[in-house]
Amino acid sequence: MILDISLKMLRRVSKATYTINNLQNKVKLPDRFKGTIIETWAKYWKNLFIDYRQMLQDLRTDIQDDPRKALKWTTIIITVAALTKNTPNEFDFRDDMKKITNEVILVSEDCRNPKSIEHLRLLQQCYNEGNIHYRNLGIIAFMYTSDLNASCDLYKGQCSYLQPTYLNSLSRIVDVGFMGRWWNIYIKTTNYDVNPETK
Structure with missing residues (x-):
């Protein structure tokens, strides 16, 4: 070929x-x-x-x-x-998050995986606060968080000395998009209906 x-x-x-x-x-x-x-x-x-x-x-x-x-x-x-x-965009990320959240709601609370629930809550909190952002680098994309909302005009958001460093920026990455999939949300919510704490 x-x-x-x-x-x-x-x-x-x-x-x-x-x-x-x-x-x-x-x-x-x-x-x-x-x-x-x-x-x-x-x-x-x-x-x-x-x-x-x-x-x-x-x-x-x-x-x-x-x-x-x-x-x-x-x-x-x-x-x-x-x-x-095939690099996914922010709409794909939100779509995946909504689909998984809707599927998790249908599962009993005793059967839900706490790590999956915690990750979904973190993502929803970031969207509610408006501090989650999307960055496309061609073959790979990132979803990352910031301390403040983009519309917030506090001194902390304007001062260049208070901005995160590159090493600190790596810890802010919430998800990585590659080959048509957001991998972190996929890995953390694969077994959303399996609670390892219940016997």
Whole structure:
């Protein structure tokens, strides 16, 4: 499958080089625009097309010379693109939290796992206080907490000396989103209906 993708990519590169070459030969500037800003602009785009044409020709040559390297890079690019596309967002997190909370409500209090309940209460408290935030880093996303709400205008929220350090920021991470799932909430609420304290 990856070999087919590499071959399709090679064909597209060849086609793009041919198209750019034809476009450069067909487009000519009328005499009335010579010496104007339009001519400067046209030269800029022409040089840009030449650069891209050369880049595509070099890419085609590299793919033909070393197909293993091209296959490796194609695999890396496809993997990163797939991971980036499947990174969960804050709506997914809230949706998971609501679904699990609704399922936990249906379970008897004696059967509920205290760790799962405690984690869900912490998340609900953070949302009620407005100090939970979302950060997307491409292939991975984080839900983290802060001391104060974003709309709070106290001195503690404004002073740069009172802001958390990077090492302290790691302890504020509530959940990590990767490969289409929020992992902390998944792990902590998998056995929400199993109470280890009851015998």
